[in-house]
Amino acid sequence: MNRRHCATAAITLVCALALLTAPVQAMAAPVPEPGPAATAPAVAKKSLEEVREEIDTLYRKAGAATDAYNLAEEQSEKQSGEITRLAEAIADGRAKIAELKDRAGAQAREQYRNGGLPPGAQLVLSGDPDLFLTGINQARTSQQAAKGMLTELKQAQEDLETYAKDASLNQEKIEANRVKQAKARKSINAQIAAAEKLESQLAKEERAGLLELERNAASTAQAAWLSSGALKDINREASPAGKQALAFATAQIGKPYVWGAEGPGSYDCSGLTSQAWAAAERPIPRTSxxxxxxxxxxxxxxxxxxxxVIYHGDASHVGMYVGDGLIVHAPRPGRDVTLAGAGSMQILGVVRPDR
Known part of the structure; x- marks a missing residue:
């Protein structure tokens, strides 16, 4: 009986514990939904130097896209000029073919007036030996002229077909360049918008600090470049054409940077250098x-x-050396044409338009 009583007591205790446990689980308070502040861990605010580097990268990408846009535009202009030249050649070719056909028609009409007989047959049937001997050379000359005219006509028709094919090919290239321009324009606007958004989020004092950081970074790079002995002679003499180009470029100081611009009111980096050398009557390519x-x-x-002076690994920026370790250049959107240290950016190399 004691075992049975103990077993019964144990079962009773288990059931009691189960009843006590069940309500607690059913009535437990739900876990609260995470609020807006708990959706993600707080992101550490970027330092001003990190913001400066990010903005600089965005503007460099915009500069590279600007170069792609300018190159596509330059190629389209060349191909448009080629199409104009080919159109003139096609018009001349058609006029030449019309003239040759008129001459062939005149010969046919002349033969018809002579009874439809070729000149050689007319001479044989004339019965006049003197006329035959005199006219045989004229007949040969006429035959050679007719043969030459047919050859010329065939060549003119072949040239016309070639011109038409070339014009069609150039038109296809223009359309392809328009697609490239559209992509480059989209990339330029996106990069500039992103950079401007970053700057707009800064407080007034932060923007002033950002400008100071830019100046300090440029000054540090310039000092390191000069101390490296990169230049043997800091103030060499410019060539006569170089002086003209330099006078033009420095006269633009203070004018705003606008991507794709070639003056006179605004410039991008290669627009400034190409127009400066054009002013010196030494045309150079449009893009850096x-x-x-x-x-x-x-x-x-x-x-x-x-x-x-060409800058960055992708040759996406250019300035003109003015002497004393300085360049004149159009820096980027939001900045004006100005003087800067030649070593303030990563130098890729130097080119000389009038070498």
Whole structure:
């Protein structure tokens, strides 16, 4: 009986514990939903130096896209000019073909008036030996002229077909460049908008601090560059054409940077340098990348005023050396044409338009 009583007591105790436990679980308070502040861990605010570097990167990307846009535009202009030239050639070719056909028609009409007989047959049937001997050379000359005319007509028709194909190909290139321009324009606007948004989020004193950081970074890089002995002679003499280009470029100081602009009221970096050398009657490529690719390169330590200093690994920026370790350049959106240290940015190399 004692075992049975103990078992019964144990079962009773288990049931009691179960009843006591169940209500507690059912009535437990729900876990609160995470509020807005708990959705993600707080993001540490970027330092002003990090913001400066991010803005600088965005503007550099915008500069590279600007170069792509300018190159596509330049190529489109060249191809449009080629299409105009081909259109004139096509018009001339059609006029030449019409003239040759008129001459062939005149010969056919002349043969018809002579009874439809070719000149050689007319001579054989004439019965006059003197006329035959006299006219045989004329017949040969006429045959050679007719043969030459047919050859010329065939060549003119082939040229016309070639011109038409070339014009069609150039039109396709123009359309392809328009697509490139649209993509580049979209990229430029996106990069500039992102950079401007970052700057707009800064307080007034932070913007002043950002400008000071930019100046300090440029000054530090310039001092390191000069102390490295990068230049053998800091003030070489400019060439006559270089002086003209330099006079034009420095006269633009204070005018705003606008991407794609070539003056007279605003410039982008390569718009300034290309127009400066155009003023010196030495046309150069429109973009900094093409200036780097096509113009003669010289050692950095040998550069003189008027030379172009190409910056960054992708050749996306350019300035003109003015002497005393300085360049004149159009920096970026939101800035004006100004003087800066030649070594304040990463130098890729130097080119000389009038070498």
């Amino acid at each position: 990348q093409e200036q780097w690719r096509q113009l003669p390169r010289i050692p950095v330590q040998d550069m003189r005023p008027g030379d172009l």
